[in-house]
Amino acid sequence: MSQPKPASEKSPYYDIAQKYGVKIDFRPFIKVESLSAKEFRQQKVSILDHTAVIFTSRHAIDHFFSLCTELRITIPETMKYFCVTETVALYIQKYVQYRKRKIFFGTTGKMEDLLPFITKHKTEKFFVPMSDVHTDEIKNLLDKAKVQHTEAIMYRTVSNDFTPEEQFDYDMLLFFSPAGVTSLKKNFPDFEQKDIKIGTFGSTTAQAVRDAGLRLDLEAPNVKAPSMTAALELFIKENNKK
8 A cells, every 4th residue: 555554543444454354554655855945945936925825735834834944934923824624724733823813724625615715815925835746726726816826846746765675575556646656667667567456546546557557457436436445345355256
C-alpha cells in the first residue's frame, strides 16, 4: 500500500487483513518536501504583500509556516486564512491562534464552495501556496472572480526512495497517484511485473500505470466499489475462489 499507515486502528484495511489472512504493508512511495529559502526567493514573491492565504491542504499549511520561519518572516496577526475544509482550518491551530473572525472554510473540499467566502473579502490580496504539481483550477477561478492573488510553489512531491536493506517482495502493489508509479520506475528501473498485481485509485493513476507499460489488475473507484478498500476486498474474494 503506497500510503502512510492509517492513524486509526479501526481502518478497514486492518479488517481486510484479518478477514482474509493477508499481510498489508504501508510504505509511501512518495513524500512531500519544502522548497529551500533560496528556491522560493527565485520566484520573487513577497508573502507580506498579501493580507490573506488560501490553504488547500495540511501540507500547504506545514510548508507555508516552515518556509516563513526559514525566511524569518513574521506573519502579522491581521492575516486571514481561507481553507477548503474545516479539518484543514483546524490544523492552523498548530501555528496560529484560532480566531473565527480571521479563519474561513468550505464544507465540500472544493474551491467552488470556498469562493463565496473569498469574494466577500475582495479587498484582500490573496496568497496561494502550491505544490510543484498542480492544475490551473484555483488560478482560473480566482481570475474569473476578479480576486487579487498570487500563487507560489512552496513544496514538491519527490520519490521516497527504497534503501538497499528494504525488502521488495509483494504479490500486489496499490497506487494512489501518478507520482507513486514514477517512484516505482525510479527505484526499480528493471522492474518486471510478471505475476505481481497492480491496483490504482483514480483515472490519472490508472493511466500512469498503462503509460509505464505495466498491466493494471484493479482499478478503483468502479461501479461495484467506490473506494479502494471495497475494490480490494472484491478483488481478494474473486482471486481466493481461483
